[in-house]
Structure formats: C-alpha cells, structure tokens
Amino acid sequence: MQLSRHDLSQLDEAYLAGLQEPSLRALSLKLLADLKEAHERLAQDPSNSSRPPSSRAPWEAAQAGEEQGKTLAQSAEAGDGQEATPPEPGVESESDAPSDAGEARRPGRRPGAPGHGRTQCLAVHAERHHHPPGCAICGRSLSAAAETRTASAHYVIDLIPPGPGRTGLEAIQVKQVYHAHRCGCGHWTQAEPAEGGEEADWTVRLSERHLAGPMLVALICALSLRMRLSRRRIREFLADWLGLSLSAASINQCLHEAGRAVAPVVEEQLLAEVRASDLLHADETSWKEHGKLLWLWVFTSATTTVFMIGRRSQELLHSVLGSVLHGWLMSDGYWAYRDYDNRLRCLTHLLRKARGLEESLEAEARGFGRALRGCIEAVMAAVYAAREGPPPKGLRAQHAEALNALLALCLQHAEAKHAKTRALARELLNDWDTFWVVLDHPELPLTNNAAERALRHWVIARRISYGTRNSQGSRAFTALASVIDTCHQRGLSPWEYIAEVLRHRRQGNPAPALPAAATV
Ligand SMILES: [Zn+2]
Numbered sequence: 001m002q003l004s005r006h007d008l009s010q011l012d013e014a015y016l017a018g019l020q021e022p023s024l025r026a027l028s029l030k031l032l033a034d035l036k037e038a039h040e041r042l043a044q045d046p047s048n049s050s051r052p053p054s055s056r057a058p059w060e061a062a063q064a065g066e067e068q069g070k071t072l073a074q075s076a077e078a079g080d081g082q083e084a085t086p087p088e089p090g091v092e093s094e095s096d097a098p099s100d101a102g103e104a105r106r107p108g109r110r111p112g113a114p115g116h117g118r119t120q121c122l123a124v125h126a127e128r129h130h131h132p133p134g135c136a137i138c139g140r141s142l143s144a145a146a147e148t149r150t151a152s153a154h155y156v157i158d159l160i161p162p163g164p165g166r167t168g169l170e171a172i173q174v175k176q177v178y179h180a181h182r183c184g185c186g187h188w189t190q191a192e193p194a195e196g197g198e199e200a201d202w203t204v205r206l207s208e209r210h211l212a213g214p215m216l217v218a219l220i221c222a223l224s225l226r227m228r229l230s231r232r233r234i235r236e237f238l239a240d241w242l243g244l245s246l247s248a249a250s251i252n253q254c255l256h257e258a259g260r261a262v263a264p265v266v267e268e269q270l271l272a273e274v275r276a277s278d279l280l281h282a283d284e285t286s287w288k289e290h291g292k293l294l295w296l297w298v299f300t301s302a303t304t305t306v307f308m309i310g311r312r313s314q315e316l317l318h319s320v321l322g323s324v325l326h327g328w329l330m331s332d333g334y335w336a337y338r339d340y341d342n343r344l345r346c347l348t349h350l351l352r353k354a355r356g357l358e359e360s361l362e363a364e365a366r367g368f369g370r371a372l373r374g375c376i377e378a379v380m381a382a383v384y385a386a387r388e389g390p391p392p393k394g395l396r397a398q399h400a401e402a403l404n405a406l407l408a409l410c411l412q413h414a415e416a417k418h419a420k421t422r423a424l425a426r427e428l429l430n431d432w433d434t435f436w437v438v439l440d441h442p443e444l445p446l447t448n449n450a451a452e453r454a455l456r457h458w459v460i461a462r463r464i465s466y467g468t469r470n471s472q473g474s475r476a477f478t479a480l481a482s483v484i485d486t487c488h489q490r491g492l493s494p495w496e497y498i499a500e501v502l503r504h505r506r507q508g509n510p511a512p513a514l515p516a517a518a519t520v
Contacts, residue, residue, distance in 0.1 A: 161495075195508060284312060
C-alpha cells in the first residue's frame with residue numbers, strides 16, 4: 001500500500017479541490033494502485049494467494065478454516081508455547097501452566113491477571129530518528145519541510161553480541177522515534193515502523209514495532225531450540241543474566257515471528273536443495289501437536305536438513321520430495337517411500353531385527369534370524385572391504401547365490417505362524433532390491449544413522465516440551481530447526497543468520513538466501 005491510514009485520514013473533498021493538477025495526477029496514480037491491491041486482497045483466499053504451493057503443507061488444508069477462527073479469537077500475542085497436558089508422573093513439569101490448569105486451559109492471560117507490558121526500566125542507550133523520505137501525495141523531498149512533529153515512538157531491546165575486543169552479551173534499549181513532516185503542498189507525511197505483509201496461515205506479525213530486536217530474538221531461539229529451555233526457563237535466564245523482564249507470551253511471539261521469518265528459506269530454498277541432493281536420508285518419529293498424534297519428519301543430505309511436522313502420509317512425502325527424486329533415498333520401510341526409485345534401506349536395522357528373531361523361543365524364527373544375519377553380515381563385510389581395497393568386481397555376482405537362498409527363505413516364511421518372522425520376511429520381500437543396492441554401489445551408506453542422528457536432539461526437545469501447541473507453533477519450530485541444523489552443517493552461525501533474516505523480513509523484504517558455506 002502506498003498511502004497509509006494516516007495519509008488517508010487527511011484526504012477529503014476539500015483537500016482534493018485545493019490540489020494542483022500534477023499533484024492530483026500523482027495522487028490518483030497512488031489511489032489507483034492501492035485500490036487495485038485492495039481488491040486483489042479482498043478476492044484472496046488460501047487457494048489463490050501468492051504463497052508458493054510448497055509452503056502450504058497438505059495436512060493444513062483441512063484444518064485451515066478451523067485454525068483461522070481459533071487464532072483470531074485468541075490472538076497471536078497469546079502465550080501458546082506450552083502444552084497444557086498434565087506432565088507424566090515422575091517428570092518435572094516445565095510448563096508455565098499451574099498444576100491445576102486442567103485440560104481445557106486456553107492460552108493467554110487469565111482474566112484478572114496482570115498484563116504483559118514492559119515492566120523493567122532499562123536506561124535508553126540511544127535514540128534513532130526516522131523521517132519520511134518524501135511527500136506521500138506529491139512526492140516532493142521533505143528534507144527542508146516547513147513543519148515537523150514527532151508522530152510516534154517505541155522502544156526496542158536488542159543485544160550486542162560478543163565481537164572483537166568485547167566478550168559477553170550486552171542488552172541495550174533504543175528509542176525509535178518516528179517523525180511527521182508537512183510538505184509545501186500542505187500534506188503531513190509520517191515515517192512508520194516497517195512491517196512484513198500478510199502471509200497465509202501466519203497470525204504472528206513481522207514488525208519493527210516489536211519490543212525484541214533481531215539479536216535478542218535470535219538468542220531466544222538459541223535458548224529454546226538449541227538449549228531446549230522451556231518458555232519459563234528462558235524468562236528466568238533473561239531476567240537473571242540480562243536484567244530483562246519478558247513475558248512467556250512475548251517469548252513465544254519472538255519464536256513464532258522468527259519461525260515465520262525463516263519459513264520461506266526452508267520451504268523454498270532448502271526444500272529444493274534437499275530434492276536435488278545425490279543422497280538423502282529420511283526418517284520420522286512421533287510428535288504431539290496439542291495432544292494430536294503427528295510425526296516429526298527429517299530429510300537430511302550432506303549439506304541440508306529439513307524438518308516437517310505432519311501426518312505420516314504419502315501426501316506429506318510428495319509435498320516435501322516431489323513426485324520424482326533423482327538421487328538416492330535412504331529410508332525405513334514405510335510403504336509411501338516405495339513410489340521413489342533409487343531407494344536404499346538401512347542394513348543395521350535389519351540386522352537388529354534378525355538378532356531379535358535369533359533370541360526367539362520359536363525354532364522357525366531362530367533359523368530364519370540366523371540365516372538373515374549371516375547374509376547381512378557377509379554383505380556388510382564385503383562392502384567395507386570394497387571401500388578399502390581396489391574397485392570391486394562382481395560383488396553382486398559373488399553374493400547372488402546367498403541372496404537367492406535368502407529370497408527363497410523369505411518366500412517360505414511369508415506366511416509363517418510366528419508374527420515377527422512373517423513380518424520380517426514380508427518386509428524383505430516388499431523392498432527386496434533396496435537392501436542390496438550397496439553391492440553395486442559400495443560407496444553408498446549401509447545405515448540410516450544420519451537421519452537418526454538429526455532427529456535425536458529434537459526427540460529430547462519433545463520430551464521436555466510435550467510437543468507443540470498449534471500448527472503455527474509446529475511450522476515455526478520446524479522452520480527454525482531446519483535453519484539451525486543446516487547452518488551447522490555449513491559451518492555458519494544460525495543466530496546471526498536468523499537475526500539477519502528477521503531484519504529483512506520485518507522491513508517487508510524477502511529473506512536473504514542461506515549461504516552455501518561459511519566464507520571465512
Ligand atoms: Zn506534497
């Protein structure tokens with residue numbers, strides 16, 4: 001929008017009557033552009049909005065309407081970072097909710113509770129003055145404006161991170177002052193804090209009006225996602241070590257805003273890089289979103305990691321990976337992966353299951369487990385040897401006989417009485433070729449450890465936080481987790497990058513791309 005509410009409030013019939021033709025023409029163009037934009041916005045719904053298709057996860061489609069109503073009612077500023085589910089017995093609750101909060105606790109301020117305003121009285125370290133660049137009506141420069149006045153002011157608390165010659169963190173408070181100037185044409189134009197435009201499914205705003213500056217938001221992200229602190233603990237840390245009094249709701253708003261800021265980086269850039277990688281590891285683990293069972297998915301290559309929270313479904317896989325993958329995909333046996341060519345399966349998983357069968361009380365299971373273990377161990381040993389020595393010749397042919405014998409055994413056990421034997425035989429048959437690809441490509445990994453390792457940190461986070469509270473929280477969480485892990489893989493500081501992205505996005509600009517690798 002070119003004209004602000006403040007500009008429009010000054011326009012009326014008498015005002016227009018007093019304008020010269022060039023000014024009137026310039027103003028008409030602005031009004032026309034704004035009117036067109038307003039019409040387009042009115043006609044916008046999630047099915048035709050400008051968001052890229054990849055940024056809308058398929059599982060959100062059904063619940064979008066319901067979420068919209070709910071979030072409008074409870075407002076983005078409400079503290080919704082904590083699960084209200086009662087803690088498991090014997091586990092210390094990290095929730096902000098009092099123990100008698102009950103299941104139906106709504107997020108946000110209790111009636112009668114004190115508000116979440118700024119309670120501390122930090123000294124003002126600096127003032128920053130903002131002036132309008134030109135007249136909103138006639139476009140004339142305002143540097144020599146006849147009249148000026150202060151239009152608005154607010155405070156931003158930010159951090160000066162450690163740098164050359166300085167250690168430790170320093171919190172500073174900056175007073176941001178916005179001025180209005182009166183042009184020769186008579187119009188008052190005022191500078192205003194920048195805001196990111198609306199984006200579907202996000203209720204948290206990207207705004208320079210927010211109390212926490214970009215580096216403080218980045219620190220809160222580090223405390224929450226990397227140090228896995230609850231909102232309550234973050235609050236305690238900020239108060240004890242920086243003298244800052246931020247409410248749990250403000251902390252939650254920072255996390256959601258940072259998540260929203262980096263989401264396009266993940267949903268556009270990182271997803272595309274994951275799809276284009278030569279070798280991708282995928283895995284999933286259960287996740288709770290407001291008590292609902294979902295899955296935390298990870299897709300990780302040598303240089304990029306993307307997390308998603310959603311259903312365990314083919315739709316989700318397609319939304320992340322697309323319908324065709326050119327590189328290798330290492331995954332577990334979930335059926336939806338079978339749509340992809342060039343798949344690999346983790347041999348150590350299979351080995352574990354084979355060992356399990358060997359310990360069975362059923363003779364049939366023991367026999368099958370032993371045969372399977374022998375076969376896998378032989379294949380793994382051959383692959384290790386091939387990686388050390390000269391390029392192997394005919395590794396597949398060397399093992400053909402043993403594999404054929406195992407295949408016959410699987411067919412024979414596909415209807416076995418013993419449930420685990422039957423299940424394992426069928427799992428092998430379903431994915432038969434994918435287990436033995438390493439015989440043709442010994443350079444490929446034997447295990448899915450990379451994906452399991454990528455999930456481990458967040459599995460502990462899940463235990464502490466009991467999952468996420470709503471779809472916005474889940475999306476913010478996975479966007480930040482993806483950026484943090486990818487930065488670490490590339491030798492970059494996730495915190496400086498998150499602060500940088502937030503700075504751009506609060507000004508309504510696109511997020512800078514995540515660099516390929518550290519430059520120093
Ligand atoms: Zn003017």
